[in-house]
Amino acid sequence: MTNQPSASSQLTPVTVIGLGPMGLALAGALLERGHPTTVWNRTPERADRLVTRGAHRAGTVAEAVSASPVTIMCLKDYATMYAISASAGDALKGRVLVNLNSGTPQEAHAAVGWAAERGADYLDGAIMVPPPLVGRPESVFLYSGPRDVFDRHRTTLESMGGPRYLGSDPSLAVLYNAALLGMMYATMNGFLHATALVGSAGVSAVTFADLALDWFVPSVVNPTLIAQAPELDSGHYPGDIGTMEMNLSALEHITRTSVEQGVHSDQPRLMRTIAERAIAEGHGGENYLAVFEVFKQASP
Numbered sequence: 001m002t003n004q005p006s007a008s009s010q011l012t013p014v015t016v017i018g019l020g021p022m023g024l025a026l027a028g029a030l031l032e033r034g035h036p037t038t039v040w041n042r043t044p045e046r047a048d049r050l051v052t053r054g055a056h057r058a059g060t061v062a063e064a065v066s067a068s069p070v071t072i073m074c075l076k077d078y079a080t081m082y083a084i085s086a087s088a089g090d091a092l093k094g095r096v097l098v099n100l101n102s103g104t105p106q107e108a109h110a111a112v113g114w115a116a117e118r119g120a121d122y123l124d125g126a127i128m129v130p131p132p133l134v135g136r137p138e139s140v141f142l143y144s145g146p147r148d149v150f151d152r153h154r155t156t157l158e159s160m161g162g163p164r165y166l167g168s169d170p171s172l173a174v175l176y177n178a179a180l181l182g183m184m185y186a187t188m189n190g191f192l193h194a195t196a197l198v199g200s201a202g203v204s205a206v207t208f209a210d211l212a213l214d215w216f217v218p219s220v221v222n223p224t225l226i227a228q229a230p231e232l233d234s235g236h237y238p239g240d241i242g243t244m245e246m247n248l249s250a251l252e253h254i255t256r257t258s259v260e261q262g263v264h265s266d267q268p269r270l271m272r273t274i275a276e277r278a279i280a281e282g283h284g285g286e287n288y289l290a291v292f293e294v295f296k297q298a299s300p
């Protein structure tokens with residue numbers, strides 16, 4: 001039974017399919033904003049708290065999709081979306097499907113054709129925040145696909161977070177997602193390895209974070225990358241204030257220091273290998289950012 005505030009009649013009804021931690025947060029944010037909200041999940045009990053807040057629990061996927069002009073899918077992956085939609089018949093016809101499952105660019109392209117066969121308008125998306133931050137305007141949700149579909153439903157998308165449209169290529173949202181998550185893991189590993197290094201001398205993570213995260217990253221790393229981003233686009237890496245050869249020597253020192261201190265050394269070894277490859281390809285006299293030329297190629 002639904003129990004919506006009267007303002008909800010102004011807002012687009014939305015269906016959320018998939019009530020893991022993220023789907024629960026999405027449905028909760030939509031309810032909070034006042035959207036008439038229908039939910040479906042393989043394990044129906046996960047909807048219990050949403051139902052007490054006014055959500056409608058659909059008995060089938062077809063019923064769920066038919067209840068709203070917009071359906072949000074938030075499942076484990078694209079394969080799960082296809083599997084659970086098999087029983088939905090033509091329920092998606094004439095409706096909008098917003099796919100927030102994690103996937104790959106090829107999966108996103110394939111989903112466009114799948115949605116078109118079912119007569120649905122399709123937006124692909126990626127959520128860049130954990131569930132507790134859903135619903136805040138500063139929480140970025142990435143979208144790609146037809147601009148008109150995004151524009152028409154922007155207000156609804158805003159109920160879940162800050163929507164950012166990346167372009168009509170449907171794969172852009174999941175591609176950005178992989179890029180940003182890859183950067184997040186590399187950054188975290190960089191800090192964790194560095195903290196293990198100073199930790200080998202008894203320095204605490206809290207003490208090191210003060211210098212590494214409060215000063216080094218914002219004052220040295222970020223401005224350097226921002227200033228040099230145009231050189232990545234132009235493929236111009238002047239080595240006048242530091243060459244790849246010099247950086248290889250720094251990476252050699254980090255590797256040897258790791259070994260001396262009894263700390264895992266695979267990470268600096270990998271960075272050293274990449275710098276060596278850049279030198280082998282003729283970038284020894286250029287600055288370190290020329291490793292970008294290595295990253296742009298498939299692994300050997």
Ligand code: NAP
Pocket residue numbers: 017018019020021022023024041042043046074075076077080083084100101102127128129130131
């Ligand atoms: P999840 O474990 O990735 O997905 C759980 C959902 O998938 C549940 O609704 C689950 O149903 C359903 N599911 C799994 N296998 C199924 C199957 N064979 N048939 C039917 N339903 C199935 O949990 P999540 O954290 O909510 O993530 C959902 C999506 O959001 C994922 O693609 C994830 O990558 C993305 N995401 C998550 C976060 C995060 O911090 N959690 C952040 C950004 C993006 P049951 O409840 O019945 O098991």
